[in-house]
Amino acid sequence: MNEIQLEQCIKEYGKDIYAFCSQLTRNLQETEDLYQDTFLKAVELSSHIDFGKNPRSYLVSIALRIWKNRRRKYAWRKRIAGTEQLTEKTAADQFSGQEFSPESTVLKQELRTQVQEAVAQLEDKYRVPVYLYYTLQLPVEQIGKIMNLPQGAVKSRLYKARKLLKQKLEDVLDET
Numbered sequence: 001m002n003e004i005q006l007e008q009c010i011k012e013y014g015k016d017i018y019a020f021c022s023q024l025t026r027n028l029q030e031t032e033d034l035y036q037d038t039f040l041k042a043v044e045l046s047s048h049i050d051f052g053k054n055p056r057s058y059l060v061s062i063a064l065r066i067w068k069n070r071r072r073k074y075a076w077r078k079r080i081a082g083t084e085q086l087t088e089k090t091a092a093d094q095f096s097g098q099e100f101s102p103e104s105t106v107l108k109q110e111l112r113t114q115v116q117e118a119v120a121q122l123e124d125k126y127r128v129p130v131y132l133y134y135t136l137q138l139p140v141e142q143i144g145k146i147m148n149l150p151q152g153a154v155k156s157r158l159y160k161a162r163k164l165l166k167q168k169l170e171d172v173l174d175e176t
Contacts, residue, residue, distance in 0.1 A: 006043060013056045016136055018055075020060055023131045026120060037047070038063040057138060061146040062171045064128065071124075118168040126161035129154055 021034040041062050042049065049055050119130055132143045144154045 009055060013059055016056060017059050017063060021063055022134055034063060034067055037066050038166055056141045057146055064146060114172050117163050122161055122164060126157050129157045130161045133158055
């Protein structure tokens with residue numbers, strides 16, 4: 001991958017990759033590190049990227065692998081040395097679209113925060129497919145390739161995640 005191809009990849013897919021990294025890590029510093037490492041690894045593996053197909057899904061799979069490896073290493077270190085836990089903060093909300101009143105803006109923000117918190121509480125095996133499907137709008141087939149799962153398993157995880165989210169959000173909304 002030469003400099004021009006790298007710039008083109010960052011221009012076309014940078015926002016999507018950054019958003020995905022942000023959803024995975026929920027921490028600004030970790031998001032930036034994962035984003036940079038993803039593109040560094042992409043440069044390293046440039047001979048494997050086929051620009052005629054879908055390089056975005058290849059970049060997403062690189063980010064996912066790096067993130068999983070970091071979590072695995074962190075868990076291993078925690079078992080051995082008992083380090084303090086990483087803090088996970090929700091990324092800043094970015095709103096787009098029309099806002100009609102301050103009340104509706106606050107309600108939208110609150111609902112969005114509740115949904116993000118509910119998704120963040122899901123196990124990784126459910127949370128990652130939800131982010132890939134709804135945030136990056138990848139088809140089930142590509143999610144399966146990225147996660148090395150059959151399409152049926154991806155569909156099953158999405159179904160289970162929706163069911164869990166519905167349950168969590170009903171509980172939250174019933175309390176108010």
